[in-house]
Amino acid sequence: MSAENAIRPAGVDLVCIACPIACRLIVTASGGGDATVSGNRCPRGEAYGSEEVRAPKRILTAVVPTDSAQFPCAPVRTDRAIRRELVKSLLSELYRQRVALPVRQGQVLMEDFDGARVVFTRTLPPDEIPSVGEPRAEAEGEDQVPGLQEAL
Amino acid sequence: MIRRTIDAVVVGGGSAGLAAALRLREAGATVAMVEREPFLGGILLQCIHSGFGLQEFGEDLTGPEYAERFIRPALNAGIEMYLDATVTEIGEDATGRSVTALSRAVGVVRFSARAVVLAMGCRERNRGNVAIAGTRPAGVLTAGLAQRLVNIEGCVPGKNVVIVGSGDIGLILARRLTLVGCTVRAVVEIQSYPSGSVRNIAQCLNDYSIPLHLGHVVTRIEGRDRVEAVRVAPLQDGRPLTGREFRIPCDTVLLSVGLIPENELSRAAGVPINEGTAGPWVDADMMTGARGIFACGNVLHVHDLVDFVTEEARRCADRAAAYLKGDPREEMIPVKAGANVRSIVPNACAPGRRNVLYLRSLVVKNDALLELSAGGEKLRTKRLAHVQPSEMIRFGLEAGAIQNINSGTALEVALR
Known part of the structure; x- marks a missing residue:
């Protein structure tokens, strides 16, 4: 794990990991131990920035x-x-x-x-494929499937 | 041999194929899907990390979760599914296109289709593509293969790992391998900037103090039976500084050195390939240069975000459905990659409707200007805060935005 990000008066540079836009955040100390986040484009960035300098959290x-x-x-x-x-x-x-x-x-x-x-996060074993139109042995040979073809 | 006559055959059951097949069914087309693996979902299934679906669903999903959002509806959409089946040839017949597939369950299937959607994805560049000197021991793998081993098969490829290339796959793998108990000794990147997203540098490398050597190259792989070390040197003016070469002991080298759209099938079918993307040339209908053959997803050009693959696949399916209905095709304007643009998709625009273009920059630049011109005349500009080759640029062109271009003149897209 990397070094702790203590809030310094000059601010901490962070890269927001909330989404792929990856805003560059500056987190500065404000009164009462709170942090002020700038550079974020959405509320998730603000939440991430202020949390990251105190107790970093991750999805595992x-x-x-x-x-x-x-x-x-x-x-x-x-x-x-x-x-x-x-x-x-x-x-x-x-x-x-x-x-x-x-x-x-x-x-x-x-x-x-x-x-x-x-x-x-994954259904295992995967759900069975339903045999919709699945060619069985008797489907051998030419088989016309109706569809947009008929609209012509 | 089984013969089937159908509106559309979708080749590939990953993110692009699933979205395209579902959309074609919604439009009323009959659809067959051919997938090489015995299950649907494609590469998403091995991408167990989160970060997918923020655009598409407004949620932070893992790869398997994102895949199942499409697999479940696809199973109930009346798509003819051929899993564990490989397309061997795309040709022509009286109906339009013939597609031959080999299925483990039902043998040879020959489809007569009026449209084919290529959605085969891409494959990884390998040691041969990057020409690393040295011996040829065991323990040199591509990153995607290692990801499959760890996340699907449940094996660990080695103990002490060096990753070559700082693309997103390599970075995510560095974290993943650390979590399963491997030591990632280093990530070595030939460019002076990371090829993956800054976000992944932060959460995959910095979180675990994994060293990143930018502007460095692996000059040699050592080891007789198994990898024993790599030699790494900094680059100066494109040449390794051998005087400053150092050795990193390791037993595994993982290559994350780029992806190539998988187009052997397309080439054999006579589909013209675009040099910039290594995928098919496509017009605004996502139709390739071969009539009735469409393409979307990573087989067309390598994407960074699956959300954009989904978006592109739907657009492709909408246009394929219009083609199947016999809608008249609009006169199109060719699109050309101008200064500092490596590649652009699609390669033609339809001026009468909204177009979405994806491009890749050749340069790293802050405060860049995206410039659209035709015949030397500037049409549009857009400011971009930051561009780099590893981040795809996407922009929309409203209907009518490029109406007054003389026929025969190309729309040129440049970055300044």
Whole structure:
């Protein structure tokens, strides 16, 4: 982890990580221990800037091992940012898991870690493809499918 | 062999293909999708990090989450799905286009289609593309392959890693490998500026104190059976300063040195390729130089954001649907990359409607001026706070904005 960003009177230069625009932020100390953020183009930048200089937080994504040979990893995420210093301890908890498939996207793996829920991000195994128009053995040969073709 | 007659075949079931197929179905077209993997979603499935969907959904999604937003509707949209199937040839027949695919489940399928949407994505540049000297030991992989190993297959490619190239994939991988217990010794970038976004430098490298060597080049890979080290030297006037070369011991070298649109199939079908993007030349209808063949997503040009892939794929599908309905095609004005512009998409504009153009800069510049001109006459300018080659520039041109250009004159887009 990088050095702490203490708020200095001259201000701290940061790159906002809230979205790919990556605004260059200047965070300066204001009265009462508060921080003033400038350079942000949206409220998320202000929230990120003032939080980053006090207690940096990050969304964590990882994969947890499963009981499946076909899909050995199930991707997960925290549904909100957790304190950066807790990333390691969450990871070691996640790596101890052995998840039984099936799992669905959004299903909760861990109800509360530092105020965040850990949820699965991918449905595994993936949903079956419905056999809409899927050619079966009897579909052998020419088969006209109606559609825009008919509008001509 | 199975024969199918259908309006459109979409080649590829990743972000571009899914968005295009859904949109074509909404327009009433019959659609077949051919995907090489046994599941839908493409490269998004291995991109388990967040940062996707901020434009499209106003939410911060991971790759698999973004993919499932399209997979679920696609499964219920009545799209004929051929997974674990590879298109081997795109040709011509009496209907328009013939598409031949090999499917593990049903064997050879030959489609007679009136439109084909190319959505095959891109592939990674490899060691051969960047010509790194040295031995050829095990442990030299592309970044995307390493990402697949870690996130899908559950293997770790090595313990001590050097990443070559500072593109977003490389930066995100540096963080990911650190989180699974590898030590990322360094990221080495030949340019004097990072090729990835500043945001990823901040949250992927700085968060974990991973050294970034800008303006440096890997001069040699060492090791007999397995990688043992790389030698790195700073560049001066495009040449490595061998006197200041240093050695970084490592067992794995990961290459994040760019992506190339995957167009073997397109080339074989006679689709003209645009030098600047390495993808097909397309007009404002996203139609390639081969009639009835459309293209969108990373097969057309490499994007930074999946949200823009979705947007482009929908526009492509809208135009393909109009083509299928037999709408008259508008007279178009060719678009040319001018000063400081590496590439531009599309390569022709339709003056009667709104156009969206994507371009890449050749230069790094603050306070740049985007300038549109035709026949030496300036039409439009727009101030851009910052441009760099790794960040795609997107801009819209309202209908009528380029109405009065003489036929035969190109619209030239330049950065000053």
